[in-house]
Amino acid sequence: MTELACEAHLQLQHLPNYLDRITDRLHSFNADISQGEDRIDFRFDFGAASFDMTPGSLVMRANSGDADGLARIKDLLATAVQVYAKEEQPQIVWSGDLADETQLAQFREMTVVSATWLTPHMRRIRLAGERLERFGKYGNMHIRMLFPTEKIPEPQWPTLGRNGLAVWPSEDHRPTPRAYTIRAFSVEEGWMDVDFVTHEGDSVGSKWALESTAGDKVGIMGPVGRPLRQADWYVMGADETGLPALARMLETLPPTTTGVAFVEVADERERQDIGNRTRIELNWIYRNGVAAGADERLANSVLSVAWPDGQTRFGWFAAEAMAAKRVRDRWRSELGLGRDQTLAAAYWRRGISGLMAG
């Protein structure tokens, strides 16, 4: 296999101030890291990267056996540097293999195949597309969906910039993004299912799911999000928005996995059949008239579970922002658990449109 390689030279005056946060972020994407005084090596399942540092400058190098892997490493490094070195406005320009590529590796245009009601408020949309392998590759299951809207019914899709990141079309041609989960997919048959909560209020994603019909086009980018850590025991909590991810985990984690999971839905009619192949005990909580995002029982139930000793453990939570914050604060600050043992993500926020991540 031919190894693909590229590099970028950056001027960064204050790198030591945020280097730890950059390496911590890359570690959370399952990088093995070895750190020397002026060099750091990162090893991913899909390739490798390095930082060579001298005062005021950073050389980033990336290599991988395939184009998808190289694009992903460039994206991970460039995103980490852009996020944490924001005040220095870093100029990232990759040179080397595929440096002139303009097609965004993580983008696909998809076509709606079918739409079916799973429950009164959960609508499953099957999407067809080509070359879907990468969506099952990196241990995470989320996508950023790019929707047409009434104002922009035929958006232009993003392309790839020299910095390894997406270049977006101007405001009047831009699709509207929202985060969703790949509930199930088949690379061989070229489809994926996304389960949409149809909720009240002015929306883009929910409205699109209600109105879309076979043949409609939509963009997706991904996979996005941090890879799920494998553990022997899990405590999990989700409302309807986290249910597609939780269900997928129960259907795919090893059968020996133990733990306890809670799912909050509007009422009994929203309960779904899940092919839970693990030994994780699944409990349903019904709001029965309490508004979504206003019921404290999901967070309370998750926080009441005692973490067992003597095995690898993981806490996973996905729901409204306030509940996610409560759970995250308790796990991180009070119990002192790190990112490698917990993920408590805000999947939506009451009264706010377009929250993209936790």
Ligand SMILES: Cc1cc2nc3c(=O)[nH]c(=O)nc-3n(C[C@H](O)[C@H](O)[C@H](O)COP(=O)(O)OP(=O)(O)OC[C@H]3O[C@@H](n4cnc5c(N)ncnc54)[C@H](O)[C@@H]3O)c2cc1C
């Ligand atoms: C990683 C990740 C994965 C996700 N996976 C899924 C998934 O598989 N399926 C899914 O349905 N959602 C999922 N979500 C949540 C989804 O992105 C949000 O609910 C998003 O706000 C929906 O966009 P919208 O355009 O419908 O509503 P927005 O335009 O974002 O919001 C409009 C209004 O509706 C409210 N609102 C948003 N979501 C809900 C809700 N669920 N219930 C009640 N009110 C709401 C907002 O507070 C706002 O007032 C995921 C989120 C993340 C971060």
